[in-house]
Amino acid sequence: MAAGVMLEYSVEARRIDVHGSVATTKQAEITLDTNVKGRPDAFNPAETACHHPSTAQKSWHG
Structure with a gap:
């Protein structure tokens, strides 16, 4: 992937009950x-x- 290219994602999360949610x-x-x-x-x-801060940062912040 070329440097500086910004990707956009559309993710929706909804609560299913008191124990969890679903992201789609x-x-x-x-x-x-x-x-x-x-x-x-x-x-x-x-x-x-908590367990993999560098991986989580890349996954959640681009």
């Missing part, structure tokens, strides 16, 4: 962990940032 883009969908007790079946962006 195009036809892709991922369950998000928004339960304070945690969910082993869902992605938690905060845990990713």
